[in-house]
Amino acid sequence: MADTGGEATGGDGTGDGGAGPLLDRETYRRLSTRRDGLAALLLAIRVAFHVALLTTADLLFVHGQVLAAIALLIPHVMAWSFLGWAGIGHELYHRSVFSSRRLNLALFRLFSILTWSNYGYFEVTHPAHHRNTLGDGDLEANPHARLTILGTLALLTVDVGTLWRRLQILALNAAGAEPRGALARLFPPGSAEFIQLRDGARAVLAGQALLIGVCLAFGSPFLALAISLAPFCLTFPTKTLSALQHFGLTAGETPGDYAASTRTVVLDPVTSFFYADMNYHLEHHHFPAIPHYHLRALHGLFRDAGRHRHLEVGYWNGVKLLAREGFFTGGR
Template identity: 30%
Template sequence: MIARELMSPADIERLTARSDLRALWLVLCQWVLTLAILAMVAIWPNPVTVVLAVLLLGGRQLGFGVLVHECGHRSLFRSPLLNDLVADWLLAPPTFNDRVAYMRGHVGHHRLAGTAEDPDLPNYQDYPISRARLRRKLARDLTGKTGFRTLAGIVSAWRRYPTLAPERQAALRRGLGIQIVLLAGMTLAGAPWLYLVWIAAFVFTNPLMSRLRQIAEHAAVPDRLDPDPRRNTRTVMGGAIARLLVCPHRINYHLEHHLLPSVPIYRLRAMHALLQANGSYRDVPPFTGYRALFRAVANAG
């Protein structure tokens, strides 16, 4: 494992230590921010707050997925059981996510990243692309084409419910349950129409945020077929706005995650600082913001 060549055993032990308090804080912040955005629209309903909420909720929905990912790696909480329970009941249901199914594919991505067999490679193998092509991709997300396809997949899963594996059936039930809870809470607050704002974010902005995150992580890297994560994966520094939208919970430290997936997300920044200080990133191209990134992944035209 390359991480053991770059860091001492003591550093690895320190960085892989789990903290239930820090994990609970992330989960709490995720839910509080989500509900605060919805409350903002309920208190000040106007076109500006609705558009702002749809934008911000797209980032929050991505945040739920990020924390499911962390729990899937069993790196958020100390207890594997607690990782599973929190992911399955508090983090995956808001977006009809399925931790078990997601991790089944994601493990392959980690094992095969830097090879032609990486299951996620089709998502970014064509980069860099023209600016016109990138605009078309982003337009598909913003116009809802990508999101409506995802919704259609959820509807299709319900139609095939009797034929699905028990774990998938359970994920669908939990997803439906949290949607009912959200709608009931909005109705009791006198604003059932808020649920349309939640769905609008799922359809129009969450796919956009997810695409931008994926581009940042693996598109137009130095060598996507090099097994060294420093060549096939990227970390992008993001400011406050970026953290609200495309890199919630500091998921932007993706190179560090690929170097050592057992490091909790709340310690990736410290790992980044350590690897910078010890010279491990000497030949890694720096990206100090998303504007520089998109100049690199989209050529003129």
């Protein structure tokens, strides 16, 4: 399972889902072309955004401007989770950002570590999610998961509960504890997948320990907290956008037909940038090998062809849809 990020479906340029070809081969070839210069520029903007906010906030904190430093961290923590599976890390997993598959893989694992996410888990579960979205064996998308009031408040502040559960799971995986329930089928003890899960957890814990240690060695516990706690602070945007992908939907009757199971949300350019264009989610499911920076063009073709069954325009309209469907009124 060392390299599982290829074309889960639609790799031949058709991806018809029983409704005729979506793209001709020349269009597919053009849209699936990696543009390393553009990818590097977009990644550099992301890195510069966080570095600028972190260094400025740290200087303010050192000079006693604590409230100003914390205020400056707000956009940093809101965007940090988008480095992981809720954004560019997801696209790097699919090896679709850069032409070098090794570079994609290395960056995917690095961003997974920075967001406290076990890449060994995702590298096994995500192909299953694409093969049978919302069907048997899909452990990623839960179209019925709901938030309590306290859960929603946690997403709007600091999600201590998720932090604690993440640490527990990573510790158990790193120690080689046997997964239970549905996970036991995907990660049977002694299997390559089980070892991948264990080693991924160890890498996350070791990477975070190294990061915290370096920050403390340079005399900046503020930076250690600002980076390590970021994936659990102000995560309402990432969680709601992730929920919108499949919430309230059902598996398609025809293999490869994602119109029933997947929702596209049209976002403003800034939010779409941080989300790595994963809002064009129907398009991504049909053609996971197409780079995220080409998904907007693909979306235009899908709209012209009337391919969307579930389409929302605007982030807040999407949040209102979740509210109407009861996303904020159930149990976690």
